[in-house]
Amino acid sequence: MRTLVITGGTDGIGRALALHHLRQGDRVIAIGTSPAKGQSLRAEAARLGAGDRCSFVAADLSSTTGTRALAQQLREQHPVIDVLVLGAFRYQMTRQETGEGIERTFALYVLSRFLLVEGLREALERAPRPVIVNLCGTGGIKAGVLHWDDLQQREGYRAFAATMQGARANDLLGVAFAAEHPDSRIRYVLYNPMFVNTGLADPFRQPLRGVVKVLAKLFGTPVTRAIRPITELIGSPPEAVLSGYRVRRRVDVAGPAFDPTDAHRLVAELRELSKQGTRRE
Numbered sequence: 001m002r003t004l005v006i007t008g009g010t011d012g013i014g015r016a017l018a019l020h021h022l023r024q025g026d027r028v029i030a031i032g033t034s035p036a037k038g039q040s041l042r043a044e045a046a047r048l049g050a051g052d053r054c055s056f057v058a059a060d061l062s063s064t065t066g067t068r069a070l071a072q073q074l075r076e077q078h079p080v081i082d083v084l085v086l087g088a089f090r091y092q093m094t095r096q097e098t099g100e101g102i103e104r105t106f107a108l109y110v111l112s113r114f115l116l117v118e119g120l121r122e123a124l125e126r127a128p129r130p131v132i133v134n135l136c137g138t139g140g141i142k143a144g145v146l147h148w149d150d151l152q153q154r155e156g157y158r159a160f161a162a163t164m165q166g167a168r169a170n171d172l173l174g175v176a177f178a179a180e181h182p183d184s185r186i187r188y189v190l191y192n193p194m195f196v197n198t199g200l201a202d203p204f205r206q207p208l209r210g211v212v213k214v215l216a217k218l219f220g221t222p223v224t225r226a227i228r229p230i231t232e233l234i235g236s237p238p239e240a241v242l243s244g245y246r247v248r249r250r251v252d253v254a255g256p257a258f259d260p261t262d263a264h265r266l267v268a269e270l271r272e273l274s275k276q277g278t279r280r281e
């Protein structure tokens, strides 16, 4: 029985992955902020006869303290973790800072993913074929640039730019992982599912929310179909420590968006920034 930790496992793509793997006989730990969504997942798991293999942990991953506490809890309860899916995300229409004073998109989409991988790496290394699947925007829109002089967008926050910056930063997290752990048995997969029919547009303002919801219904991939390539990658991980996919198409992880110097620089910034949360504890 494999053990999967799925952040964002209570909704959208993460929930569909959770239910698929529960049907396969795996153990799933789903992470989200809403206990109601967690209960709904557990009720569905019970209907599948998998109630004893499904747990929900409520954690706010936009907090470095919350992320570290979660990693510690998971390490204690699950010394061996086979799969880590990084799927927690929420679109931030306006600039917000977390209680630790960190811009929320950056905190949730970038910093917490970095910290969770650091915190769970040893548990993953103990698994026979460990995989990290980072659900992100790899190989996507070229608008994604790192605002090195203002990573938290204090000046002129734009939701789309913050999201796209996060997507590029996640590419660099993969590069940094492969550079720091070249002999790791963990396979780090950057995976862009493209346009999937989920609740991703819920935080959008009207009328945009309504428009995107209609478009997602018409043109978005249904979650049950969107997860198929992901489950295949989990079942049969790629050869290389780092790989990237846009659905089934390989992304060149040696391309200009995957610069090792930038990756090193980002990780140094994240290590520094994560101290900010610790100082405020």
Ligand SMILES: NC(=O)c1ccc[n+]([C@@H]2O[C@H](COP(=O)([O-])OP(=O)(O)OC[C@H]3O[C@@H](n4cnc5c(N)ncnc54)[C@H](OP(=O)(O)O)[C@@H]3O)[C@@H](O)[C@H]2O)c1
Binding pocket: 007, 008, 009, 010, 011, 012, 013, 014, 031, 032, 033, 034, 035, 037, 059, 060, 061, 062, 086, 087, 088, 089, 090, 108, 135, 136, 137, 192, 193, 194, 195, 196, 197, 198, 199, 200
């Ligand atoms: N859908 C697409 O078209 C698309 C396209 C490209 C990439 N992706 C990527 O795929 C991933 C999943 O997307 P989705 O559309 O399936 O998302 P979704 O349906 O909106 O679900 C988001 C999940 O993240 C959790 N979450 C949000 N904020 C959190 C926080 N602060 N702490 C912990 N958990 C939190 C939510 O749980 P709570 O509500 O309980 O907090 C929920 O389970 C994301 O990383 C996204 O960037 C999606």
